[in-house]
Amino acid sequence: MVKVVICGASGRMGQTLGRMVHESDDLELVGGINLKPSSFFGAEIVEAKDADALLKRTKADVVIDFTIASAVVGNVQVAARNNCALIIGTTGISPAQRAEMEKAILGHVPAVITTNFSIGVAIFQQLVRESARLLKDYDIELIEAHHRNKKDAPSGTAKTLLQIIEEEAGTREKLYGREGMTERKNEIGVHVIRGGDIVGDHKVMYSKNFETIELSHRAYDRSVFASGALRAARWVVGKKPGIYDMNDVLGLKK
Numbered sequence: 449m450v451k452v453v454i455c456g457a458s459g460r461m462g463q464t465l466g467r468m469v470h471e472s473d474d475l476e477l478v479g480g481i482n483l484k485p486s487s488f489f490g491a492e493i494v495e496a497k498d499a500d501a502l503l504k505r506t507k508a509d510v511v512i513d514f515t516i517a518s519a520v521v522g523n524v525q526v527a528a529r530n531n532c533a534l535i536i537g538t539t540g541i542s543p544a545q546r547a548e549m550e551k552a553i554l555g556h557v558p559a560v561i562t563t564n565f566s567i568g569v570a571i572f573q574q575l576v577r578e579s580a581r582l583l584k585d586y587d588i589e590l591i592e593a594h595h596r597n598k599k600d601a602p603s604g605t606a607k608t609l610l611q612i613i614e615e616e617a618g619t620r621e622k623l624y625g626r627e628g629m630t631e632r633k634n635e636i637g638v639h640v641i642r643g644g645d646i647v648g649d650h651k652v653m654y655s656k657n658f659e660t661i662e663l664s665h666r667a668y669d670r671s672v673f674a675s676g677a678l679r680a681a682r683w684v685v686g687k688k689p690g691i692y693d694m695n696d697v698l699g700l701k702k
């Protein structure tokens with residue numbers, strides 16, 4: 449059995465993951481970490497200050513983090529100190545926070561980090577890479593939509609898609625929404641929608657000469673992210689220290 453601790457245990461993703469680990473035959477939910485102590489699916493949730501003791505007591509194999517950017521560095525440091533493999537889904541991480549995370553991980557523990565654990569999104573990103581390579585001279589727009597409680601914008605997935613597009617089609621100015629008299633140049637327009645309980649939509653549009661090509665992905669339920677994260681958790685335990693992504697987990701070419 450792979451012993452799992454979930455950071456952000458009381459959150460939307462934490463609850464979905466907790467339920468799925470609890471229902472699985474090969475994963476054991478040994479605890480959670482959140483701002484306030486509580487419990488979920490028969491396991492204890494402790495405050496962040498008690499995380500070290502929890503990881504020692506439970507001998508956790510893997511720590512899964514779906515929290516908030518300001519919390520993730522501390523969670524990664526305590527997990528790495530306890531030799532736990534890591535699954536990191538938290539988005540909105542700054543370059544400085546990313547550097548701190550890398551310092552804690554590299555040479556110490558294996559970690560899978562990705563802005564979107566959906567297997568469909570891993571395939572979608574490959575399609576976006578191919579289309580951006582083929583459609584370099586088209587106007588490119590990116591649209592994402594999420595629930596009203598999402599804190600970071602644009603989404604982590606949207607930022608990853610921008611990076612993929614620019615790797616293939618060249619660096620461009622990014623224009624976040626438009627208002628007033630605007631003249632389209634060679635920018636990538638980025639548009640963020642927040643409302644209701646939208647789970648997570650991403651669309652890339654390429655337009656030129658009386659035609660538009662659209663590629664889109666829509667998640668209908670958080671279980672798509674959770675099942676990808678748990679697939680990564682099963683895969684990462686026992687790997688060499690380093691940072692991996694879903695292409696590594698799924699054996700897809702980069």
Ligand SMILES: NC(=O)C1=CN([C@@H]2O[C@H](COP(=O)(O)OP(=O)(O)OC[C@H]3O[C@@H](n4cnc5c(N)ncnc54)[C@H](OP(=O)(O)O)[C@@H]3O)[C@@H](O)[C@H]2O)C=CC1
Nearest residue numbers: 456458459460461482514515519537538539563564565673
């Ligand atoms: N990579 C992927 O596939 C996906 C990534 N995400 C990302 O995961 C993150 C979480 O999303 P979601 O579950 O919707 O958010 P929620 O706000 O529902 O959950 C986050 C949880 O983390 C808790 N938390 C805050 N600070 C700490 C801390 N220091 N230690 C432990 N727990 C803490 C929060 O507590 P409290 O509520 O008390 O503040 C909350 O319960 C976001 O960054 C989101 O973008 C989401 C879905 C998929």
Ligand SMILES: O=C(O)C1=N[C@H](C(=O)O)C[C@H](O)C1
Nearest residue numbers: 539563564598603604605648
């Ligand atoms: O906060 C969310 O909900 C999601 N966050 C991730 C992101 O920022 O890309 C992944 C998914 O779209 C859901």
